[in-house]
């Protein structure tokens with residue numbers, strides 16, 4: 001379980017997050033939505049240790065991570081798939097996957113067969129360079145690399161951006177599979193409304209660095225969320 005409590009974040013003098021709180025439970029998809037620039041990516045960066053937060057707390061299963069570095073957050077079970085994927089272009093698919101081993105003990109440096117069940121294309125392309133894959137394949141590689149770290153929390157930043165429809169469907173099925181397995185808390189930042197709405201168990205809507213809606217799907221109307229995230 002991921003708990004974010006009263007998180008604030010600044011870039012220099014600009015305050016971007018103004019006390020964000022949310023919880024994400026294992027086996028559930030928590031969708032974070034909001035218009036451009038409200039702070040969704042900044043929130044994921046703060047949770048994953050990619051940018052320091054100024055105040056508040058991030059905890060996994062009740063343990064406060066206390067301003068973690070990216071490595072410490074990964075060790076604590078937080079995996080982050082950034083917007084734009086950040087696949088290593090000159091490294092092979094295998095090497096990209098193996099980079100996820102960095103936060104695991106040596107005896108766990110094995111790529112689980114489950115990765116190839118979720119993403120069969122990666123098995124065929126193990127020796128291709130990351131930069132030679134299509135955008136959709138790179139997105140699958142980025143999610144697979146995150147799963148290699150055996151996370152308890154998976155943060156996905158706009159995984160459908162610039163991806164063709166059939167791969168978006170595959171990514172949706174992977175998210176559903178992870179939800180059914182019930183081990184990982186999934187936090188999905190997504191602008192593709194129908195994709196996000198279809199997968200969501202809980203909605204967090206942000207506006208200007210603050211949470212304006214935080215509710216389970218059963219308690220919200222589609223149009224309510226749609227109007228909250230439309231300009």
Ligand SMILES: Nc1ncnc2c1ncn2[C@@H]1O[C@H](COP(=O)(O)OP(=O)(O)OP(=O)(O)O)[C@@H](O)[C@H]1O
Nearest residue numbers: 011014016034035036037038039040041042043083
């Ligand atoms: N490194 C940075 N330095 C200064 N300002 C930044 C930095 N990164 C983001 N910002 C600003 O912080 C605000 C929030 O950006 P952020 O990327 O978190 O929003 P977002 O909701 O993810 O937007 P989008 O949907 O466009 O990705 C924006 O005004 C952005 O310009």
